[in-house]
Amino acid sequence: MPAQLQLPTPATTSTPASAAFAAPALTTSPDTSANRNSALERRARLTARLAKLAAAGYLAPLARQIGSLGGCTRPIRMTGHRTRLDTATGQILDHLDTRHLPAGELLLRCGNRRTTRCPACSTLYRYDTYQLIAAGLRGGKTIPTSVATHPRVFATLTAPGFGPVHNQPGTTPCTCGTRHADGDPLLGTPLNPQRYDYTGAVLWNAHAPALWARFTTHLRREIANAAGLTQRTLRHHATLSYEPLRV
Numbered sequence: 752m753p754a755q756l757q758l759p760t761p762a763t764t765s766t767p768a769s770a771a772f773a774a775p776a777l778t779t780s781p782d783t784s785a786n787r788n789s790a791l792e793r794r795a796r797l798t799a800r801l802a803k804l805a806a807a808g809y810l811a812p813l814a815r816q817i818g819s820l821g822g823c824t825r826p827i828r829m830t831g832h833r834t835r836l837d838t839a840t841g842q843i844l845d846h847l848d849t850r851h852l853p854a855g856e857l858l859l860r861c862g863n864r865r866t867t868r869c870p871a872c873s874t875l876y877r878y879d880t881y882q883l884i885a886a887g888l889r890g891g892k893t894i895p896t897s898v899a900t901h902p903r904v905f906a907t908l909t910a911p912g913f914g915p916v917h918n919q920p921g922t923t924p925c926t927c928g929t930r931h932a933d934g935d936p937l938l939g940t941p942l943n944p945q946r947y948d949y950t951g952a953v954l955w956n957a958h959a960p961a962l963w964a965r966f967t968t969h970l971r972r973e974i975a976n977a978a979g980l981t982q983r984t985l986r987h988h989a990t991l992s993y994e995p996l997r998v
């Protein structure tokens with residue numbers, strides 16, 4: 752997937768003028784409503800800004816910083832400073848002040864799993880998940896290859912429904928008779944709002960974390976019991992792992 756580079760928002764006037772990178776980023780054209788809508792002028796402004804960054808020698812470090820995001824389109828922007836000390840001697844090992852970074856901020860990958868939020872991070876997440884599952888099935892990445900002979904179960908747990916909703920059931924239309932397009936605001940909303948159990952839906956979601964915690968505790972206990980093991984020894988024989996699926 753091609754990396755989508757986005758220049759970070761320039762630092763505001765709160766950044767000291769002496770800080771690296773701040774000065775060229777502040778010299779932008781006035782952003783009036785007349786030229787805001789012009790893609791051509793926007794491109795010209797961006798080119799001019801890039802040229803100034805390049806002339807001042809900031810472009811390469813900035814490109815390196817943005818490149819480390821791996822194409823993340825919604826990086827988390829952190830500001831502040833961090834100092835690492837040797838606890839024994841008190842000696843300063845390193846000091847990081849985000850104002851001195853090329854972008855004036857520490858940029859971190861958003862790590863979002865949704866393609867609509869961040870294509871690059873969601874792709875990386877999918878690859879990582881695949882590699883993790885593959886290693887669990889056939890070995891590799893510190894997992895012995897003997898796991899390939901182990902029995903395993905993939906169980907999908909679905910939250911309860913509280914009434915029929917508009918959906919896209921494959922090749923057939925929705926119960927309402929319509930073929931809903933992606934992004935149709937009706938999708939996921941009740942077919943019959945008068946009969947939908949809103950109270951049940953709210954209560955279930957409010958208690959979902961506690962329900963899940965109890966479920967996982969009991970599942971481990973039940974599996975150990977069924978295998979004639981204690982919960983402590985179960986971990987030498989079986990691994991339980993969970994992956995939330997958000998749709």
Ligand SMILES: [Zn+2]
Pocket residue numbers: 822823824825826860861862863869871872873
């Ligand atoms: Zn991202």
Ligand SMILES: [Zn+2]
Pocket residue numbers: 916917918925926927928929931937
């Ligand atoms: Zn429908």
